Amino acid sequence: MTLYDISALKDKLPEQSVLRAQKNTIQTIVLAGGSPILNEHTVHNGVGAMVRQGEYVGFASAPVSSQAEVESLLQNAEANAHFMQGKSGRNGRAGTARKTICYQTPLEERRISQQHLMSFVQALDRRIAERYPGLGGRMISLRADSMEKHILTDDGTDAHILIPRCYLGISVSVQASDGQMVDYSQSIGGGGFFDEYFSDPALLDEATETVVAKAHEKAGGVYSRAGVCDVVLANSVTGILAHEAIGHTTEADMVISGSVAGPNLGHVVASPLISLTDFAFEAFGSRVPLPVFADDEGTAATDAVVIRDGVLTGYMNDLRSAERFHMQPTGNARAFLFSDEPLIRMRNTCIHPGTSRLEDMIAAVDDGYLLLKNGSGQADGTGEFMFGIQFGYEIKGGKLGRAIRDTTISGLAFEMLKAVDMVSDELDWSGAGNCGKKQMMPVSHGGPAIKTRLSIGGR
Amino acid sequence: MESIFGAAEYALQELKAAGAEAGRCQLDQGVVNEFKTDAGELSMLRTARHENAQLTALVGGKKGSALTSDLSRDSLRQAAARAVDSANAAPDTQAELGPVLQKTFQAGELVCNREALYRRTQELLQEVKERYPLVSLNIYSAAHRENHSLYADSNGTRVCYDTGVYTLFPSFSASQNGVTSSFNAFRCKMNDLSRPFMDIGLARMLIAQSEKQIYPQTFRGKFTGQVLFAPFCLSGFLNSIVERCAGDHGMLSKTSPWRSKLGQQVSDAGISLDIVPLDPRIAAGERLTTDGYISENYTLIEDGVLKCFAVSRQGARATGCAPAPNTSRSLLLKCGKYTLDELVQGIERGMLVTRFSGTGPNVNGEFSGVAKNGFLIENGKITDAVSECMISGNFLQMLA
Numbered sequence: 012m013t014l015y016d017i018s019a020l021k022d023k024l025p026e027q028s029v030l031r032a033q034k035n036t037i038q039t040i041v042l043a044g045g046s047p048i049l050n051e052h053t054v055h056n057g058v059g060a061m062v063r064q065g066e067y068v069g070f071a072s073a074p075v076s077s078q079a080e081v082e083s084l085l086q087n088a089e090a091n092a093h094f095m096q097g098k099s100g101r102n103g104r105a106g107t108a109r110k111t112i113c114y115q116t117p118l119e120e121r122r123i124s125q126q127h128l129m130s131f132v133q134a135l136d137r138r139i140a141e142r143y144p145g146l147g148g149r150m151i152s153l154r155a156d157s158m159e160k161h162i163l164t165d166d167g168t169d170a171h172i173l174i175p176r177c178y179l180g181i182s183v184s185v186q187a188s189d190g191q192m193v194d195y196s197q198s199i200g201g202g203g204f205f206d207e208y209f210s211d212p213a214l215l216d217e218a219t220e221t222v223v224a225k226a227h228e229k230a231g232g233v234y235s236r237a238g239v240c241d242v243v244l245a246n247s248v249t250g251i252l253a254h255e256a257i258g259h260t261t262e263a264d265m266v267i268s269g270s271v272a273g274p275n276l277g278h279v280v281a282s283p284l285i286s287l288t289d290f291a292f293e294a295f296g297s298r299v300p301l302p303v304f305a306d307d308e309g310t311a312a313t314d315a316v317v318i319r320d321g322v323l324t325g326y327m328n329d330l331r332s333a334e335r336f337h338m339q340p341t342g343n344a345r346a347f348l349f350s351d352e353p354l355i356r357m358r359n360t361c362i363h364p365g366t367s368r369l370e371d372m373i374a375a376v377d378d379g380y381l382l383l384k385n386g387s388g389q390a391d392g393t394g395e396f397m398f399g400i401q402f403g404y405e406i407k408g409g410k411l412g413r414a415i416r417d418t419t420i421s422g423l424a425f426e427m428l429k430a431v432d433m434v435s436d437e438l439d440w441s442g443a444g445n446c447g448k449k450q451m452m453p454v455s456h457g458g459p460a461i462k463t464r465l466s467i468g469g470r
Numbered sequence: 471m472e473s474i475f476g477a478a479e480y481a482l483q484e485l486k487a488a489g490a491e492a493g494r495c496q497l498d499q500g501v502v503n504e505f506k507t508d509a510g511e512l513s514m515l516r517t518a519r520h521e522n523a524q525l526t527a528l529v530g531g532k533k534g535s536a537l538t539s540d541l542s543r544d545s546l547r548q549a550a551a552r553a554v555d556s557a558n559a560a561p562d563t564q565a566e567l568g569p570v571l572q573k574t575f576q577a578g579e580l581v582c583n584r585e586a587l588y589r590r591t592q593e594l595l596q597e598v599k600e601r602y603p604l605v606s607l608n609i610y611s612a613a614h615r616e617n618h619s620l621y622a623d624s625n626g627t628r629v630c631y632d633t634g635v636y637t638l639f640p641s642f643s644a645s646q647n648g649v650t651s652s653f654n655a656f657r658c659k660m661n662d663l664s665r666p667f668m669d670i671g672l673a674r675m676l677i678a679q680s681e682k683q684i685y686p687q688t689f690r691g692k693f694t695g696q697v698l699f700a701p702f703c704l705s706g707f708l709n710s711i712v713e714r715c716a717g718d719h720g721m722l723s724k725t726s727p728w729r730s731k732l733g734q735q736v737s738d739a740g741i742s743l744d745i746v747p748l749d750p751r752i753a754a755g756e757r758l759t760t761d762g763y764i765s766e767n768y769t770l771i772e773d774g775v776l777k778c779f780a781v782s783r784q785g786a787r788a789t790g791c792a793p794a795p796n797t798s799r800s801l802l803l804k805c806g807k808y809t810l811d812e813l814v815q816g817i818e819r820g821m822l823v824t825r826f827s828g829t830g831p832n833v834n835g836e837f838s839g840v841a842k843n844g845f846l847i848e849n850g851k852i853t854d855a856v857s858e859c860m861i862s863g864n865f866l867q868m869l870a
Binding site for chain 2: 012043044045046047048050051052053054055056057059066067068069070071072073074076087091092094095098099124125126127128129130133147148149150184191192194237238264267268269270271273274331335348349350352386387389391392393395397398399417418419421422423449466468469
């Protein structure tokens with residue numbers, strides 16, 4: 012099933028309209044203790060039309076099979092916008108200026124059979140079961156997804172985009188001496204197709220060994236002490252901090268709703284060591300994990316510089332918010348499925364690397380924690396954030412101590428950023444995540460290790 | 471556009487042609503009408519016509535599924551091939567079709583009353599503006615979902631379920647002099663629009679609380695005290711525990727601490743937890759399990775005793791326990807004998823937690839995170855709103 016071809020409508024679009032054909036393919040396999048919990052191959056394929064009239068938007072979508080149906084969608088979207096305008100009687104603002112783009116993805120969809128994926132996952136599961144018979148539990152999950160879009164706008168954008176990802180999760184549980192089940196998981200993969208990362212399950216032996224070893228180390232670990240303390244957040248953790256703690260508060264729709272970023276534009280919100288950008292497709296000379304060249308309003312994607320040298324300099328915008336804040340639209344309007352309307356979403360959100368070495372940062376902590384692996388997180392408009400920590404170590408007198416079990420960290424984003432006094436020179440990216448703001452959305456985040464002070468949960 | 475009835479026959483035929491020994495399909499067709507706000511004003515109307523088909527192929531005892539978002543013959547044929555491909559690769563779980571059924575169900579208002587939905591949404595926005603002037607309300611979604619569902623299998627089962635439900639998903643915060651409260655939000659599902667949105671569930675209480683949360687006290691120090699979880703917050707904890715301790719996740723991975731506790735006390739005798747998709751208070755609840763059996767309400771925990779597990783038929787086959795009578799998570803914790811005021815009065819020092827932002831409870835029951843939109847309880851009274859307050863504990867021990 013291919014993306015519906017909307018090219019014939021390129022020159023027939025009504026004023027201030029966007030037409031988007033989109034196909035999402037999601038292959039998911041989950042084995043728990045060798046039994047399949049999920050074995051699914053999903054395709055969402057259809058067309059969405061969006062028409063703006065003044066400050067009102069009409070949207071209509073459907074799976075389609077003919078040009079007449081697509082034309083009907085455009086008419087429905089116009090009628091919906093008209094319904095909204097008719098209710099209020101207001102004419103609203105005019106549209107904002109933006110850059111359009113013509114782009115053709117160099118990638119081609121690769122079809123990998125579910126049977127091939129399942130065979131790989133089962134072989135890996137068997138290897139783990141045979142090599143580690145004493146595990147309390149094991150779970151293998153594989154998700155290969157891709158998002159293909161063709162976006163046309165009345166003002167000239169014609170963008171064909173394909174973003175594939177593939178991630179394999181290995182999770183094991185072991186029983187600790189206190190009877191508690193302790194688990195550790197690791198995600199492997201990245202932007203791209205399955206066969207770019209995986210070929211032979213035996214090649215994952217080293218990764219599996221690490222997962223099992225960490226689970227045992229964690230089982231022998233301690234609970235963190237609850238309270239405010241010095242921490243070094245490893246580069247793998249800083250990315251989610253960039254997303255949850257800062258990113259969400261600077262999405263322009265959150266600013267409009269009253270987030271803490273509103274009154275702080277142009278103010279110092281972080282240590283001068285901190286710069287943060289939501290990158291569109293390249294960062295520091297390299298391609299980011301989830302490159303976005305055009306957003307779903309047809310705006311050419313550009314980097315959204317959020318914090319520069321500690322000063323809050325901008326927000327992530329769609330067309331409407333850019334107009335409201337007199338900023339340039341950055342191409343952050345993204346929709347998950349063809350049936351979804353674009354929302355302001357992050358893309359590749361990253362704290363910039365600094366100059367310190369991780370060893371020196373650990374040595375600078377007298378009594379605190381090195382936090383190495385994050386779980387999921389959440390943020391608030393006030394800047395209050397939390398996220399889970401799956402693994403880390405105590406730091407005593409500048410040296411690593413015992414492993415710690417699952418805990419949670421929290422703080423106020425800008426206060427925590429102001430307390431940063433060291434930033435490492437090594438950057439780490441992750442593109443495995445999905446952000447859940449009304450719709451799911453693949454996002455990536457990255458960062459260096461940072462040394463700061465925040466609240467940690469525990470006993 | 472193919473009807474779901476014609477599409478089902480074609481899908482079953484294609485499953486067989488692709489190599490399935492037996493097959494089933496769940497087909498959905500309908501439309502969503504949704505309003506949403508921008509900067510507190512209604513600004514968008516979205517109409518999304520949807521079609522979905524989930525095809526399941528059985529090859530021997532092996533099962534594989536494929537989903538597609540349109541009911542065209544091309545899509546169904548390809549989905550059938552993918553489902554058989556998945557089944558061929560799957561391990562043998564002795565998967566089988568359910569009993570032969572011929573049933574029709576209906577729930578809610580099938581056709582969207584768009585004008586009434588618009589009016590109810592405007593009414594909510596207006597009331598908040600007038601009665602809670604410090605509150606900024608954002609409607610992510612005020613919607614109606616019309617859905618026609620058909621479950622069919624190669625043994626002749628045909629079960630139709632037509633539903634029309636209204637849903638509401640607002641978020642809100644309050645601000646004054648550049649200071650903003652924590653965000654709060656809720657989701658609810660309704661069979662009709664007979665009641666103003668403000669009167670649904672705890673909507674009024676949560677929105678009103680926002681104004682009291684603009685200037686929270688930053689919590690310092692730590693203490694062990696009692697926690698009063700509001701229903702919205704508690705349901706998240708209960709869902710997690712049900713899945714990890716009694717559901718497929720915990721039972722199949724053998725990590726459930728309840729896996730050998732059937733018929734035993736797993737919580738305080740004051741706790742009774744039912745799973746009730748047929749309860750009239752559940753809008754368009756489950757009528758057919760994911761395995762193809764008619765759903766029935768059941769009791770998971772009665773007076774603290776674990777009565778059964780919340781596992782699917784596949785989970786039951788793999789673990790040797792009885793399958794649950796439904797596969798929903800429509801949880802109903804039975805009311806106790808105290809009013810909210812009496813509960814508060816009984817707490818010397820503790821917290822009222824209306825939202826929890828954190829991790830867990832994990833399989834051991836451990837959780838830690840931030841108590842959001844919370845209030846301190848001191849000497850039997852709700853006092854200050856608090857921020858930056860982490861809570862941690864063991865939910866299984868708390869239930870006990």
